[in-house]
Amino acid sequence: MNTTRSYTMTARAVAVAETRARIIDACVALHGERPVTEIALDDVAGRAGVSVQTVLRHFGSRAGLEEASFEHAQQAVTDERRTPVGDVGAAVHVIVDHYERRGDQALLMLAQETHQDLMARITEQGKALHRAWVTEVFAPFLAAAEDAEELTDLLVVATDVYTWKLLRRDRRLSRERTESRIRRLVDALLP
Template sequence: MNAKRVYVQTARAAAAAETRQRILDATVALVLRQLSMEIVLNDVAESAGVSVQTVLRHFGSRDGLFEAAATHAVQQVATERRAPVGDIAAAVRTLFDHYERWGEVMLRLLAQETRDPKAHTVTQQGREVHRDWVGEVFAPMLAARSPDARETALDLLVIATDLYTWKLLTRDRRLPREQAEARVRHLITAILGGAR
């Protein structure tokens, strides 16, 4: 195979990957603004600057697109939520940054999950990502506990750092972010200081 042909194939592959990424980013951006059930392929194609046929060529169907977009969003979330292990203040700050960006869309998806299987898939992945994050970030504080005590503390930490806890404090109670973060830190400290 000559060098020119290899270059052309490499350039095509890079262009296809960039187009795929643009479609995924456009889909996630649309989901951030409106209910996933309302999004049609024309909306995605227009937002990504491609044709519906291009969307279908990359993802096969609307369901294929939404599955790929959900995986893409989960990867974004996991990257955004990275926090220093064992640092409660940094973990809560990172979590609140994440909830400020994604919280409203997550609440909409949770409201849809009983009617929309795609929303349910995303929310279930979100629950798993959150529990894994809690287990990783607080691992040093949980390590010395018995398996039962570790599991109990993990459950309580998941609740203390849950989306609905953020919503209750920042949206329902309308506490300033600084106060809401302080209350979540207080919950975490109380849980971690509990019986081992």
């Protein structure tokens, strides 16, 4: 009898966690598709297959949902960008993969950063995360550079989402050619 109760409580906890994850995934996905001002809690609830009341029960408010979604997305981005330190080929491959997955979403957020406080906060964090990624992944090259700060700036630009956009979206290059050109930029910068 006690075993059944324990199983029921565990199953319930799993169901709650799965619902919470669906709501967060829906919120993150919608932020990649349209401006913040065009996303209502009804939209998030509908995408997640729950009621608005369920969303509020899990997160307390729209701000609570946005905060949880921001933390979830930030962790996902950090995980996606894991790269062996000093491996230039892997670094360029990983960053292009990341932009293939989230580049358009990042560009939409960047387009809103001047008039949306939430997007400004998210993009500031994203820029800091990108610079930290460059600093970590290219650490051996930065240590050997005459001017590590300048090299960091240039590597940030070479591997930035706007560089990917110019090649992949504006020039309509294939993913492979985009990666190849970003790699050439990076190689040209390294000592």
